[in-house]
Amino acid sequence: MATSERHAATLALAHALSAAERGLAVIPLSRSKLPALRSPHRDDPTPTVCHGECGRPGHGVYDATTDPSRIRQLFAAAPWATGYGIACGLAPHHLIGIDLDTKSPSDTSATLRELALRHLFTIEPTVVVVTPSGGRHLWLTGPPDVVVPNSASRLAPGIDVRGAGGYLVGPGSRTEHGVYSTVPGTTHLAPAACPRALLRLIAPATRACRPTAGGSPAQGHGLVQFVLAARIGQRNTRLFWAACRAYENGFGDSLAPELTDAAVRAGLSAREARATIASAARLTTGRPAGER
Known part of the structure; x- marks a missing residue:
């Protein structure tokens, strides 16, 4: 392994351990932002549904842990890892990620402000991570009794949500396109609580989709x-x-x-x-x- 690659791997592990100290469960990521360890069931003759019950690594976000010794084991098994993912939806933070589109961050930021005005909510100061292409990830915490699903552009065009079963690329991770970094002044903040009005938008109650008669609702x-x-x-x-x-x-x-x-x-x-x-x-x- 080249010296630069070894240095990137060492930094990734250090950042992952630091995140774990804050109660954030992590997994190693490759430069492609995908989990660095491949599924141990990839060669099984029949499809296998396993979320880590087999005890072997390679189950993506289901490998996520805050245990330092386990984190070191995962990174040792993937020495090519140059980044780390932070699992969403897990205790104690029940992390929710609001992902503002990298293609037009100014537009998506304005759209989020528009939603906040329309639905009367305010997002308190929180951790904000900048992606290599200029997008932004806002870290929020949710209540333990609400499952927030992953979604793409459901909240609004260009705004994705990372919830249970998803992960955020952690700050300090090096990818094919550059390094993820924390916005100055937000590094040591705790993730802000997700406003109730926003929570209702990203984790709506299940509704039957039946056509209504007459004009459209309000x-x-x-x-x-x-x-x-x-x-x-x-x-x-x-x-x-x-x-x-x-x-x-x-x-x-x-x-x-x-x-x-x-x-x-x-x-x-x-x-x-x-x-x-x-x-x-x-x-x-x-x-x-x-x-x-």
Whole structure:
């Protein structure tokens, strides 16, 4: 192993041990940001469902631990690891990661502020990690009795959520694209509590998706306004997200004409808008838009 690689591996282990001292369960990661250890069941003749019960490493986030001796064992088994992942959803922090899109961090930050204003919540000072491409990870803690699922752009376009079963790349990790680092002044902060209003958005109660008769519910107005406010480069993404939320809540078909009109006013063609809404309908309901 080259000296630089050995140095990166040593630093990764040191950062992982430091995180574990704060109660954060960790696993080694490769430069690709994937778990460094491959599954011990990859050559099994039949698929095996195992979350580490076999006692061997290589089960991804299920290997995560705060035990220093176990962490050293994991990194010794993966000397090529140059980073570490922090498991979300585990005690004592029950960590939740809010991942702001690396492609347009200014836009996603503004979207998060818009959500905060609309739903009346404030995120207190917390750990913020900058990704090599300029995105940001906000660390929050959740209550032990609420399971927050992983999601991609469900909260808003370009904003992903890391919850139970997911992990965040830890600060100090070196990847193919650069190093993850903590925003100055947030390194020694404890993760802030996730506001209740935000928690309701990222861990919603299960609802049956039944089409409603007549006009769209009151929340449909907010989705329409969300599409109307789209700028160049956001229009199709915002429309798709809004349509998915409408169909998930059972009023997609009734809101579709208003969403189409809003998208056209924002700059899309009617044909593009209808195609995007149809895609959202197929994804969320398994049927084409308008079909009962």
